[in-house]
Amino acid sequence: MHGRQQNLFEAHAEPEKSELLLLASVALELPLAEPYSYTVPDALLARVVPGVRVRVSVGTRTVSGFVTALEQRPAAGKLKPILEVLDEHPALTPATLQLGLWVAKHYAAHPGEALAALVPAAVRHRRHGREILMAKVLDAAAAKAWIVNAGSTAALAARVRMLRLLLEQGTPMPLQELASRTHSGTGPAQTLARLGLVSLQRTIVAQDPFALLNPKPTTPPQLNADQANVLQELLPALDTRKHSAFLLHGVTGSGKTEVYLRLLERVLQQGRDAILLVPEISLTPQTVERLLSRLPTVAVLHSHLSDGERTEQWERLRSGAARIAVGPRSAIFAPLPNLGLIILDEEHETSFKQQQAPRYHARDVALARGRIENCLVLCGSATPSLESEALVHNSEMTRLSLPRRVMGRPLPQVGLVDMRSERAVGPGGIFSRKLVVAIEETLRNKEQVLLFLNRRGFSTTVVCRMCAWKAMCKDCAIHLTHYKGAARLLCHYCGSESPAPTECPDCRQSTLRFSGFGTEKVAAAAEVLFPKARIVRRDGDALRSRGAPEKLFADLKSGNIDILIGTQVLAKGFDIPGITLVGVISADTALLVPDFRSAERTFQLLCQVAGRAGRGDQPGRVIVQTSMPEHFAITCAAQHDHATFIKRELAARAEHGYPPSGRLLRLVVQAIDPQVAAQAASALGESLRTLPAVVAEAVFVDGPAPCPLPILQGEHRHHLLVRAPTDTLLSELLPLIPRKAVRGARIIFDRDPVAML
Numbered sequence: 001m002h003g004r005q006q007n008l009f010e011a012h013a014e015p016e017k018s019e020l021l022l023l024a025s026v027a028l029e030l031p032l033a034e035p036y037s038y039t040v041p042d043a044l045l046a047r048v049v050p051g052v053r054v055r056v057s058v059g060t061r062t063v064s065g066f067v068t069a070l071e072q073r074p075a076a077g078k079l080k081p082i083l084e085v086l087d088e089h090p091a092l093t094p095a096t097l098q099l100g101l102w103v104a105k106h107y108a109a110h111p112g113e114a115l116a117a118l119v120p121a122a123v124r125h126r127r128h129g130r131e132i133l134m135a136k137v138l139d140a141a142a143a144k145a146w147i148v149n150a151g152s153t154a155a156l157a158a159r160v161r162m163l164r165l166l167l168e169q170g171t172p173m174p175l176q177e178l179a180s181r182t183h184s185g186t187g188p189a190q191t192l193a194r195l196g197l198v199s200l201q202r203t204i205v206a207q208d209p210f211a212l213l214n215p216k217p218t219t220p221p222q223l224n225a226d227q228a229n230v231l232q233e234l235l236p237a238l239d240t241r242k243h244s245a246f247l248l249h250g251v252t253g254s255g256k257t258e259v260y261l262r263l264l265e266r267v268l269q270q271g272r273d274a275i276l277l278v279p280e281i282s283l284t285p286q287t288v289e290r291l292l293s294r295l296p297t298v299a300v301l302h303s304h305l306s307d308g309e310r311t312e313q314w315e316r317l318r319s320g321a322a323r324i325a326v327g328p329r330s331a332i333f334a335p336l337p338n339l340g341l342i343i344l345d346e347e348h349e350t351s352f353k354q355q356q357a358p359r360y361h362a363r364d365v366a367l368a369r370g371r372i373e374n375c376l377v378l379c380g381s382a383t384p385s386l387e388s389e390a391l392v393h394n395s396e397m398t399r400l401s402l403p404r405r406v407m408g409r410p411l412p413q414v415g416l417v418d419m420r421s422e423r424a425v426g427p428g429g430i431f432s433r434k435l436v437v438a439i440e441e442t443l444r445n446k447e448q449v450l451l452f453l454n455r456r457g458f459s460t461t462v463v464c465r466m467c468a469w470k471a472m473c474k475d476c477a478i479h480l481t482h483y484k485g486a487a488r489l490l491c492h493y494c495g496s497e498s499p500a501p502t503e504c505p506d507c508r509q510s511t512l513r514f515s516g517f518g519t520e521k522v523a524a525a526a527e528v529l530f531p532k533a534r535i536v537r538r539d540g541d542a543l544r545s546r547g548a549p550e551k552l553f554a555d556l557k558s559g560n561i562d563i564l565i566g567t568q569v570l571a572k573g574f575d576i577p578g579i580t581l582v583g584v585i586s587a588d589t590a591l592l593v594p595d596f597r598s599a600e601r602t603f604q605l606l607c608q609v610a611g612r613a614g615r616g617d618q619p620g621r622v623i624v625q626t627s628m629p630e631h632f633a634i635t636c637a638a639q640h641d642h643a644t645f646i647k648r649e650l651a652a653r654a655e656h657g658y659p660p661s662g663r664l665l666r667l668v669v670q671a672i673d674p675q676v677a678a679q680a681a682s683a684l685g686e687s688l689r690t691l692p693a694v695v696a697e698a699v700f701v702d703g704p705a706p707c708p709l710p711i712l713q714g715e716h717r718h719h720l721l722v723r724a725p726t727d728t729l730l731s732e733l734l735p736l737i738p739r740k741a742v743r744g745a746r747i748i749f750d751r752d753p754v755a756m757l
Helices: 003-011 094-106 111-116 140-149 154-169 175-181 187-194 225-239 256-269 281-292 307-319 329-333 362-373 386-393 433-444 519-529 548-558 598-610 632-638 642-656 674-688 727-736
Strands: 020-028 036-039 053-058 061-074 131-137 198-204 244-250 273-277 298-300 324-327 339-345 376-381 398-402 413-418 448-452 461-464 481-483 488-490 497-499 512-515 535-537 563-566 579-584 621-626 663-671 700-712 715-724 745-751
Touching (some): 020 111, 061 111, 094 111, 094 329, 094 362, 131 154, 131 175, 140 154, 154 175, 154 187, 225 256, 256 273, 256 281, 281 324, 298 307, 324 329, 339 362, 413 433, 413 632, 433 621, 519 535, 579 598, 598 621, 598 632, 632 642, 663 674, 674 715, 674 745
Parallel strands (some): 244 376, 244 398, 273 339, 298 324, 413 621, 448 563, 448 579, 535 563, 579 621
Antiparallel strands (some): 481 488, 488 497, 663 715, 663 745
């Protein structure tokens, strides 16, 4: 029986002669708004505790869920018992259980699904590392005696070779390696096992996600005055073991990482644990290598790990074998038992927002976990988000500043090139003459170049000049991107792909026009213009393969790359001293997105990518190609003028009640049938406008309207925006909003959205 229904039923039931039972509230990993109640069998009394995963029966099937609470009371009606406890140790600590329930309530997510997000799927499904057979000599004396008495047949010779190698090794050896090194199959080892001379045991292979890194012990550098002043504020706050929150606003190259390291060292000295969040998986190798050069017991948590690696890293953190968790947003849920510090590096990045349920923002979850576990939260950025600026203004965070680069290094000089009047050179008209000259000069000086464009692929549109056919995704209202190297058309939203056509599918004419450009076309043009340069393209596609981030970091450090070309993934925190020139191919990409945050994203992205230049001994420079050089986001970024940008952007947001001046809830209605989607969105809009806060005009509802991407993955989409003046009012409104739409449609709740497409 559903938990809420049962509680109402029990509240009116006569308690006559009802025996007391131990009941467990279980949040099932299903789209259910409330936990269900189950009895705890006597055999499981010692193992059923809050935070543990259990298997229970729902209808005719069995499902798993999390125990959220225990209560001893009479039960009305017949309840089902818990069938099985799935964990040897609870998957959630009391603190992370409380955090998960906060996530469910704050982001209007189902409790079981929210709690499941705190535990990696590999852990929940008990997937471990790869199992192999290990061979080991059982009795060395017996093995030596057998070798002496063995005959000279070919079969016996193979067994002798195996025994001799195992004796020389002195430790267990993988069976496949043993067979390979003795030039035989596995049969002789199986025979030796039957003879009682060798044991063959299945062992889970320990996987090392740090295998490609090369950390070397380093001595902490001398702090400059700015860093020392910042730590004079942070270290005492850390020592109090009470919750506090700080915003570290430091220009690129100002030494924020050294501040992080000093805090991590202190928290380990206190016997406590820490979480360091980075915005991109590709940054994890660089971060981990720097940590390992100074600190022990680091574990990583991210989706590019194998199941075995992820389970092993999670268990190391849970058991206390590792005490610092590093990773992107999901690492905020690391199972650390004694948390003392949470750091969000590049806190402004939108990648800290989860785009699937539960749609949490890691910054807000970090602040909530900090309050729950009484720990210090530090958000660092060269371009703080407007939301963090508002937290400082409201005294919920304290601002600290690193206004200068370390060692007195200057910020890079930024030059703007107006592409409306510039005559481009090279294939495709991508490069300005000024940028080409700068690249040639940088290469002559044996320095490195970073070229940035926030578009993947070769061409962004494919159109027939004869009949106007367009290459569109059949499941999404979006142009397909052409990848010339793979001869494919790819949808960046649903992932569908197809062969690139050589003629128009409609009119069968060879009149296709491939227009626009992405990083693949930039790389092709660069290879023509700079034929002797070692050019590497790395974007989200190229960095998904296993080991790719580690290899890129190693190649950059060793100087094996002259020109690196990529998307925004390369703008986030890469610290390569050899890069002295950054070229922004087009600064206008983000400005053209229909989103109230487009100016902020453009400013942040330009400042961040510019910050990759001149981080070593040589000064850096940046050349920005744009068709809108007068836009304030671009001019402020070119002048490194954060204060002016924030002032203008905050005023624009306040005029329309957009965050951080107000709070937003985006409701997306989706359905396969376009009429069902439209009707469900209209019904939801009518329902919202009857809510008391909306009637009183304290809360405003915009829409419904088709989404900027009206079709996505085969579903038609409409959205509504709920604008509330305060976070508290929005929280009070959430439980009143209908969770279900008409049959065939579904409603997605996205609180504090960062993407409006």
